[in-house]
Amino acid sequence: MKSFQQARWEEPLLWELSLEGRSGCLPPVDERVIREVGSVEELVPDKIRRKSSLDLPELTENMVVRHFVRLSQMTFCVDTGMYPLGSCTMKYTPKAAEAAAALPGFRDIHPLQHEDTVQGALRLMYELQQILAGIAGLPGVSLQPPAGAAGEFAGCLIIRKYFEERGEVDRRTEMLIPDSAHGTNPASAAMAGFEVVVIPSGSDGLIDLEALKATVSERTAGIMLTNPNTLGLFEKNILDITRIVHEVGGLVYYDGANLNAIMGWARPGDMGVDIMHFNLHKTFGAPHGGGGPGSGPIAVSKELEEYLPVPVVAYDEERDRYYLDYNRPKSIGKVHGFFGNFPVLVKAYVYIRLMGRGGLKRAAAHAVLASNYLARRTEVLRGLKLSHAPHLLRKHEFVLTATELKAQRGVTAGDIAKRILDFGLHAPTMYFPLIVKEALMVEPTETEPLETLDSYAEVLSQIVNEAWSSPEQVKRAPYATTVRRVDEVRAARPKTRALTWRDLKRLKEKEGSI
Amino acid sequence: MKSFQQARWEEPLLWELSLEGRSGCLPPVDERVIREVGSVEELVPDKIRRKSSLDLPELTENMVVRHFVRLSQMTFCVDTGMYPLGSCTMKYTPKAAEAAAALPGFRDIHPLQHEDTVQGALRLMYELQQILAGIAGLPGVSLQPPAGAAGEFAGCLIIRKYFEERGEVDRRTEMLIPDSAHGTNPASAAMAGFEVVVIPSGSDGLIDLEALKATVSERTAGIMLTNPNTLGLFEKNILDITRIVHEVGGLVYYDGANLNAIMGWARPGDMGVDIMHFNLHKTFGAPHGGGGPGSGPIAVSKELEEYLPVPVVAYDEERDRYYLDYNRPKSIGKVHGFFGNFPVLVKAYVYIRLMGRGGLKRAAAHAVLASNYLARRTEVLRGLKLSHAPHLLRKHEFVLTATELKAQRGVTAGDIAKRILDFGLHAPTMYFPLIVKEALMVEPTETEPLETLDSYAEVLSQIVNEAWSSPEQVKRAPYATTVRRVDEVRAARPKTRALTWRDLKRLKEKEGSI
Amino acid sequence: MAFLPNIGKAERHMLRFLGLEKLDDLFEDIPEEVRQRCCLDQVPEAVPEVVLWRYLNKLAAQNRAEPYRRFVGGGLYAHYVPAAVDFIAARTEFVTSYTPYQAEVSQGLLQALFEYQSLIAELFDMEVVNASLYDGATAVGEAIRMALRVSKRKKVIVPKLMPPHRRRVLQAYTTALDCKIVEIGYDNRGLLDLAELEQEVDDATAAVYVENPTCLGAFEEQIFEISDIAHKKDALLIAYVDPISLAIVEPPGAYDADIAVGEGQPLGLHLGFGGALLGIFACKRKYLMKMPGRLIGATVDVEGRRAFCMTLQTREQHIRRERATSNICTNESLSAITAAAYLALLGPQGLRRVCEAVLANTAYLARRLNTLPGVTAPAFEGVCYFREIPARFDGWLAREIREMCIKRGIDPGLDLGTWFEGFERILLACTTEVHQKEDLDRLVSVLAELVR
């Protein structure tokens, strides 16, 4: 086992580094202009001029840079180690994608500048629309949603609009969502005004067809599902599922978060899906940015195309010119102030072009291969087991349950996760999907080398041994991280809660420093 | 005292990560071209085609990136903490300088492409020549030397040439060098064919005028000195020194490594210096790159200008055109294949323009201020003292000696240096200059905030206390670093020496892994 | 296959381990007919990086990216991004990590986000700030949804002068809600018509939403009065503000805003063709549990060291699901860190200098434009403009002016006719500190040639 230790700098907060008079950047003020127009005091009416002091920290460039470099070293990331966070597809981002997004010609253009002056950007977007349509097997694409959840929301609004146009909106109130679904699915459906109806999974982890049949009705607006589902299992009855929903007049929404498992091998459009979103920051190698920006383009069937958010990037063949098509009277409007997270689009575009058709397909296969390999290597560990249908192939991810360890030794999935951190590896997603107790959801992705998968398995094996022989060792983990186990309760308790430097100062005055 | 721990990844060597068939980048080969011209086998005669296998590691991009990111986190740098390496001026580099050097217009131009197509680059170099001339107080500048030592060598060749032109080269064989000088000075002089004559320092750490007078003669080619010297003391008799050397017909070379102490306050040219080099990577904020690239431009008096290396960047006012002047028949030739480390020139240029005249002067003052502040705060620590003339002001650096600690407790300067590492700070330069026993040479630079200087002093104070009370604690340091104290003897011993992966493999086979 | 380490030997090993023969065997659970139909013809074959790079550069070169001859604002602004900010935003540890679910290995990210929340709290003078929403427009949508939730009322008041790109997002965010959005007109200064507002605000009013500066660039000088009008009826005041401007004008906290939102892009983010923005969301502490988005809190670890973690997650979708305060999951963390780096770098002095430069440039541009024959700038008078100046052209449509300028290599600003009926003659020009006097003079002289 390799000895790992994360960096620890005990870095103060910005204000604790501040000293009056410092500044890291003083933009120029043109005296010639000031002379002509007057000073701030003359220009801004007293009434609205800021009275309170502006307590921002005062630092020089060197101090700011050092501060953030130190913070960065205390942040685990894909570029430092395996990050098998289930459902998140933490794959490697090509550095060419980063470089491309930083080209001034992409980075420094304004979304409202004249269309003639952004033809290259529009072309890239247009090409990406075409490519995504091809991968989805659905013809209409909007790149606008800035994340998966935003794609879901846009999708739900489209479903709503579709029924509105049919005069059925007041009747089609129910959105069916499997119990294994990601939380954004019900949340998005609710935001779009639907009532969430939960579809239970069968013991095999798949949607229970009978339950589904019993639930669909003329109130059904649609179903939201991801496939493979969050257990990593492919809904083999997908054609039945989509047929059942379609038969009652509902639409099928596909949560593309798990597309990495099947891209190039199966297209949602071919499964009967009417509308879907992509997570470019998962499937298409755009980085996750510590939580974002992401990008959640949607693809829809021909029938739903007219409802897409405005603008859509279009191409005028005659004039060989790309343009933003706002002239879409049935559009649901907008789900982002502009055209979505363009730099993420650039990154995904680069990723796709570098991988190519064959590469994407191979990537999906390798994601599935890695997942099954690691599943088989770890399900055998004493006290862990695969959550559902252990005989089935997994797709890109799998879920272990640690119920036995919990019952026998009091070691929870959370404890195991924390202990994993001690080995320079990131933990799996914990406690999701909600239908699995003591869940550890592992998604290795195709970019992890076999050797790392092996060491992950070995680490897990060691931890399980520890859990049986000296459970406290696991329960007190982690040890080798920047800080040791963090007190989340204290963070949430009203009395000790501190969400800003101001809060923290107040608390410090009250009860001494933290 | 802040708790610090450096990252530790136990990162394998590249070969230990390799697996057959992997590649991180496969450039294209145009089949159309191959079809026309034939394959490698057809193009390269068998006789010279490589026969031995090429045992480079096989990795993917993600693996390579992760490897080097991990290595980077195990590397202390200015952007992570105070780095008061005496004589090295480890100041902060403006990020704008890095960004400027990465502009494709600077980064991707070829030194031999047509002059008409590099006017911007030539202009920048020309401006920098002018600026450096101004700072030196010497009119002729060559930007060519790729480091300080290369500047020294070029300078010595110029001195040689100067005497050659006067027919004195066979007689002027001696280069006078103070005993406190940096090792590059004698080495460069020797490379240029001079015999090194050491000038002893007086008890006040300054050049002993009497000794100097006794040494100069008609054999004296010149003197090489830095001022302030490596003890951080200004040679207050500098005008006498230069006069004495000039009187016997010798030239004065100024090692600009310590220019950060006086820039804007005094110019070498005004001290009687005939020729000097700059260390752009020290004084002018260019980064040190883990050991280089640096840049060591030289400046010379009017008299020596014709000997400068070729080409010099010149400006044709009439045609408003910059050009490379190779037409300099008395030039010493070249000390670099092209024009020196251009990207470093760009960085230094940016630094100088951002700081401006006033900023440079203030920077020097603050470097001196920080040095004296820290000197005064640490010389009082029991067992440490200032090396020479404790009553004198220091300039940008100062040298402590730990002889007492060594004598009393066996704790050496090296031990203290190692222990400093445990606090997230870099050690001073150790055992230099050679004239100070148990030397710790501290150069805080102007870019360290007062708060950091204070904590440096506190850390040193704690260490000194430890040294007295529990010397082993210090002698076994460091503890919080990626690895603990490294066995340098083993590295050097022929039997255990491993300078390459091949060596290491051989050793491993012999005696088990390291 | 630069990103697939398990080709060849490793692939074979793993397949063998699983008792499989080929990669296809991994997909047997997909219905045959679905697999057969799958075709990737619309995806091009792989391109080597060197070739793709050239193509990307070609595309990039087809965009006009320099800000010096562009005077376009409309909610996003070309401020100078210091190199140190780009440097920090590019640290791969921030770029390639995800939501800090494991606090112990993500302290750096968490601290940076905590600092972001803290910096915005200072700048806005508000009690709590979340760790980012997608952008300013969706922040408005969330704010109004939250106000409706909090107040349990159904009417929302917004200015008629609200840019359509933001207004349409708001529309989408409220599509499914049983609420009424009432638009309030503007007075002859382009500010909110107070009389109309007084009339509309009633006991059913959930919130009054106001923009400051207005989308025409004017500071809303009546902001204190508006706040009073709203609060008199217990309606919430939602203020959409420009973060940069808060170095010189009163922050939302000063006029007792209940929720304050804004677009954080000006704080060190590149325009990015309108992407990777930063939805700022702040509110009063009393609404904490109702607010959307992620929150980072300070705490300690088991050894008593200061530490940070995500907190109050019970508001969020992964726990509360359909009853969550929002569906947001992936947010704009990297943008938040970038903004934190920008604010830390500039500090109060630097930020104030940006404001000074912007104010001065704006005033200067207005003056110069106003000297042109048939041009009135600002088109609405008597208020203080920040960055943007509406200029009315008597003899021309703004669209025509813009087209003619584009031909001369200059983008003079937005044609407000595309935003508001009746504004067809108004051009909205925009300037920041990146423009030097000469740039403004050039714009004016190009326009002078056109209108003379």
Added chain:
Amino acid sequence: MAFLPNIGKAERHMLRFLGLEKLDDLFEDIPEEVRQRCCLDQVPEAVPEVVLWRYLNKLAAQNRAEPYRRFVGGGLYAHYVPAAVDFIAARTEFVTSYTPYQAEVSQGLLQALFEYQSLIAELFDMEVVNASLYDGATAVGEAIRMALRVSKRKKVIVPKLMPPHRRRVLQAYTTALDCKIVEIGYDNRGLLDLAELEQEVDDATAAVYVENPTCLGAFEEQIFEISDIAHKKDALLIAYVDPISLAIVEPPGAYDADIAVGEGQPLGLHLGFGGALLGIFACKRKYLMKMPGRLIGATVDVEGRRAFCMTLQTREQHIRRERATSNICTNESLSAITAAAYLALLGPQGLRRVCEAVLANTAYLARRLNTLPGVTAPAFEGVCYFREIPARFDGWLAREIREMCIKRGIDPGLDLGTWFEGFERILLACTTEVHQKEDLDRLVSVLAELVR
């Protein structure tokens, strides 16, 4: 004062602590007259970053940086630098650290340099490699100095066809030595004249220095014979080789070179107007103690963990001073790390592919050029060219051709008349894998128009 944290309060505090009043007091040890004379008029006043950035972009835009219409080589080559290499080379930990004097906190840097040494050892098939010299030219200088030292002889043999920019460095490096440099001519293939060589190599010969490929781009096919000739007289063989080419041609170790040097720039370094190059220096183990430059060795720490450190420093100037093997101190570490990253990224397959592409492009360009009326390409026949092709123009001077091409936006290569007398009609064109067939065709068609 973005980089000076101790202004204001801190400055006052420190001055007070030192009992001083003002900054000037810190410089009282400088003679009054020197201080008085100091004037910084030639240094401009500070410029804000936003303004300077604009100026820098203007300067950068005045340089033609795209490689597609440039066919210039001469020792540095525009290979494609993968983005991952740039990324690694920009890690600030590598950029802002210095020589790893404290091994314990510099393990990453040390390991990277050790890997560089190891990679070059494999590529060159040589026993020891130092951690970099300034560039290929100074590496030649050092190699020849070392050979003179090792052999205690005084004659050095070099090819007449050696680019002046390298030749002049060699000249400078040997200026002060009592040695004789003899130039050997070339045969009708442009390769070393073996007969002449045989004649010149004698018992006084310290070293035979040979370039492979030659500076005209041809592989030195007689390299084994040359090695024999040198070794027969116990002269050292010094080979200057192109690192990229070693994926397909015999490495210096194969022909028993005693010292092998080269320019490492093609290994992932940008051209940088010829800066931040990489002097590769390798030799036989028996010469270890005589070699210049820094060396990194593997070892263990007190706990037995693998560790790295600088070693055999007694050869270096900071210890051995005037008797050091070289004066080099600051070297090109970052370039070495960059090259290591490049080699690790491409691996044997990738590197071979680069070679294939280069070889093919070179051969293709030669063929096409040769079809032009009055053009002979290669100007010397019968050997294999790599990247560079000398093309002779019957009716034109190379200088004229180049000037005409420049006017058409293309830089066709070097005018060899500036290098060698009698080569005035020879243009040295250069291509790498960044050129696509269309680029080569364009060059040829531009030339075709000129010479027709």
